[in-house]
Amino acid sequence: MADRPGEGGGPDEPPAPPPPRPLDAIDQDILRMLQADGRASIRSVAERVHVSRANAYARINRLVEDGVIRGFGARVDHERAGHGTSAYITLKIVQNSWRTVRAELRKLPGASHIALVGGDFDVLLLVHTPDNRALRELVLSRLQAIPEVLSTRTLLVFETEDLEPQG
Structure with a gap:
């Protein structure tokens, strides 16, 4: 996080974008x-x-x-792309370790969304893996090996629906 408005939060974070302009x-x-x-x-x-x-x-x-459009990309059907198992994983982490944990989570194969949240856990992670065995390996060998991760809970995804406009 930035120390002052308009400054980036450090070497891993880009400078803050300008204040948002109203969209007509x-x-x-x-x-x-x-x-x-x-x-x-x-x-x-x-x-x-x-x-x-x-x-x-x-x-x-x-x-x-202005940072309103962050990029252009493809919407991927993960199952058809060979990653038929998806899960949300909640993590409790050591206080003030968000930047360190985020850097480690970015390295995980199949990680597609990382969020720092408030509530009963600290981080919500969405992953896509080829199968349950790969998911198990990711959780037990990779996630739980991060020293700042205190605990995890895995929520297996059975079905999803993209609510963004479809082309």
Whole structure:
């Protein structure tokens, strides 16, 4: 975390983005379109939100520069990609060890989401593995070997549904 507003939190963290600007209806429409189809052309975005190509291009660049759009990528069906077992793993960690634990969790194969949370546990981790044996190995050999991890609880995922707009 930063010591002062606008500063990064250290060597592992980028500088803080500028304060958010309000998004108008056109910006919101552009975001919805790109969430549904990140490969949409500038021309098609411009046509659908009724602005010029130059305006659409400038708006998308501003959304990227402001950190509203963090990147463009593919939505993966993990089961079809050979990672048919998914689990949420909760972790209790040593106080003030978040940065150290986060750095270790980023190295785990199949880790796809890491969150520092409040409540009965400290960290929520989503992982995708080829099978239950690989999940067991990840939890027992990799996660529990991190010195700052005090305990884990594994919640096996039976089914998921992506609530983001679909392309």
